Amino acid sequence: MRPDTQVLFERYRQNVYAAAFSVCQNAADAEDVLQDTFLQYHKTNKDYKDEQHIRAWLLRAALSRATDVWRKRKRRQEAPLDDYSETLAFPSPESSSLFDAVMALPDNYRSVIHLFYYEDYTVAEIAKLLHLSQSNVKTRLSRGRNLLKETLKEDWNDDE
Amino acid sequence: MTNKERYKEAFGVLRPKTEQWEVQPMKNNIRTFKTKRILAVAAVVVILAVAAVGVYAADVGGIQTTLKTWFHGQEVDVDVSTGENGEYNFEIKDENGDTAQEVTAVFGGGGVEIGLFGKERTLSPQEVLDANVLDVTKEDDGRMMLYYYDQSYDITDLFSADGKCKVCLAGTGADSGKTMYVEIELDDDTDGFGYSTDFRAHGSKDAYTRLGE
Numbered sequence: 001m002r003p004d005t006q007v008l009f010e011r012y013r014q015n016v017y018a019a020a021f022s023v024c025q026n027a028a029d030a031e032d033v034l035q036d037t038f039l040q041y042h043k044t045n046k047d048y049k050d051e052q053h054i055r056a057w058l059l060r061a062a063l064s065r066a067t068d069v070w071r072k073r074k075r076r077q078e079a080p081l082d083d084y085s086e087t088l089a090f091p092s093p094e095s096s097s098l099f100d101a102v103m104a105l106p107d108n109y110r111s112v113i114h115l116f117y118y119e120d121y122t123v124a125e126i127a128k129l130l131h132l133s134q135s136n137v138k139t140r141l142s143r144g145r146n147l148l149k150e151t152l153k154e155d156w157n158d159d160e
Numbered sequence: 161m162t163n164k165e166r167y168k169e170a171f172g173v174l175r176p177k178t179e180q181w182e183v184q185p186m187k188n189n190i191r192t193f194k195t196k197r198i199l200a201v202a203a204v205v206v207i208l209a210v211a212a213v214g215v216y217a218a219d220v221g222g223i224q225t226t227l228k229t230w231f232h233g234q235e236v237d238v239d240v241s242t243g244e245n246g247e248y249n250f251e252i253k254d255e256n257g258d259t260a261q262e263v264t265a266v267f268g269g270g271g272v273e274i275g276l277f278g279k280e281r282t283l284s285p286q287e288v289l290d291a292n293v294l295d296v297t298k299e300d301d302g303r304m305m306l307y308y309y310d311q312s313y314d315i316t317d318l319f320s321a322d323g324k325c326k327v328c329l330a331g332t333g334a335d336s337g338k339t340m341y342v343e344i345e346l347d348d349d350t351d352g353f354g355y356s357t358d359f360r361a362h363g364s365k366d367a368y369t370r371l372g373e
Contacts, residue, residue: 009181017176034176049348060352088173095170102170117167127354128347131298134356157163 001050005042012055013038015119016062022114023066024073025103027084033069037062059119060129063111070107094155101151109144112137229289232297232305233312240285248285290334296344296355304353306342306371309333313371319346328361328368335359341368 013034020033040061048054085103090096102113115121115129123141127134149156161169227238231252239251295307296315304325306313309332319325323346331338343362344355361368 006181013176013178013181014174018171018174021174022171030174031176031178034178038181053348056347057351090173091169094166095173098166098170099173102167113167114171117164118171120164124354125347128345128352131296131352132354134354155166159163 001048001054002046003054005038008041008054008058009038012058015055016058018118019059019111019114020062020066022102022110022118023063023107024070026069026073029069029073030066033062033065036065040065056125056129059115063130067107067111094152097152097155098148101148104151105144105147109140109147112140113144113148116141225285227286227289230293230307230309232295232307233310235310238289248288250285250289293333294340294342294357296342296353298353304344306344308340311372315344315371318369319344323348326368327371328365329371331359 016037017030017034020037021027021030024030024033037058041058046057048057085096085099088096088099090099102110105113111130112126115126116123121129123134123137126132127137130137132140145156145160149158224240224242227240228235229238229252230236236252241249241251293307293309297305297307299305303314303316304319306315306327308329311329311332313327315325315327318327325344326341327344328339328341331340338359339361341358341361342355343358344353346353
C-alpha cells in the first residue's frame with residue numbers, strides 16, 4: 001500500500017512533529033523535520049505492508065532527521081530550547097512540569113521515552129525501530145523513568 | 161491517571177503550524193515550503209529540575225580523556241567528556257581528525273541497569289566502550305554487518321526466511337574465554353532490526369552459525 005502524501009500528512013503530522021520536537025527541542029527545527037520526513041516519503045518509491053509499517057517508517061525517519069539536527073545544533077553550542085514551551089496551552093501545571101522534565105532528560109532517553117509513552121510502542125518494537133538492543137532500550141527507559149520520578153515525585157506514578 | 165495518560169496530555173499540546181502538505185514542481189524537482197524561522201530574541205529560561213545523577217568527572221562538559229576502542233573493525237581514539245547530567249559523551253574521530261560518530265552513553269554517570277528496576281553500579285567510560293564493541297549495522301545497500309573488536313562479518317546471507325539470524329563467536333578482550341551468542345531479527349514494519357547478545361545460547365547451540373572459523 002502507498003497512501004497519498006497529503007492523506008498521511010493530515011493523519012500523522014502531529015505524531016511526527018511531537019516525535020521530532022522531543023528530540024530537537026526547537027519548534028522551527030521540528031517543523032523542518034516534519035516537512036523533510038514527508039518529502040522523503042513522497043520521493044521514496046516504496047510499497048508498505050500496512051498502516052503500522054508506514055507509521056513506524058515515518059517516526060523512524062523523523063527521529064533520525066531530528067537527531068541529526070539536534071547534533072548539529074549541539075556542535076554549534078546553540079541552545080536548542082526556545083521560549084516555545086511558554087506559549088503552549090498546557091491543560092494543567094502538572095502537564096507543563098512533565099513536559100519540562102522530559103525536555104531535561106538526556107537526549108538518548110527522550111526518543112525512547114516518547115515512543116513508549118506517547119506512541120505506545122513496546123520495548124521490542126522500540127529496539128527494532130531505533131536499531132538498538134532490547135536491553136539498551138530497557139536501560140534508557142528505566143533511567144529516564146527514574147529521572148522523571150526524581151523530578152516529578154508524586155506526579156509520576158510507580159507504574160510503568 | 162496513568163503515566164501514559166499524563167504524558168499524552170502534556171505532549172498533546174504540540175501542534176505543528178504547517179497544516180497542509182504542499183509540494184511545488186520546480187524545474188523537475190520538488191521543493192518544500194520551509195518554515196520561516198523566527199529568530200529568538202530572548203534567552204530562554206527553562207527551569208529544569210534536573211535529577212541529581214552523580215556527575216562522574218569534575219570537568220563537566222570538557223574533554224576528560226582520550227581512550228581507545230574498536231569501531232567497525234578499526235581501533236580508534238575516542239574523546240570522552242561528561243555531560244551535565246552525568247552521561248558520557250564519546251566522540252570518535254576518523255583518520256583525518258574529523259568526527260566520525262558521536263555517541264552519548266546511556267550508562268554514563270550511572271551504571272549498569274540490572275532489570276527494569278534493578279540496582280545500578282557506576283561504569284567507567286572504558287567499561288562502557290568495552291561493553292559496546294559488538295555492533296550490528298544495516299548498510300545503505302541493505303547488507304547486514306556484525307562488528308566485534310577487529311573482526312567484521314557480512315551476515316546478510318545468514319538470515320532465515322523469517323528474518324532471523326543466530327550467530328556466535330569466540331569472546332575477545334574482556335570477554336576472553338567465553339562465547340558470545342548474538343540473535344538478530346529483522347523488522348519489516350520499520351525496515352529496521354533488533355539484536356540481543358548473551359554468553360548463553362538460547363535453545364540449541366547448533367542453531368547458531370559460528371563466525372570466525
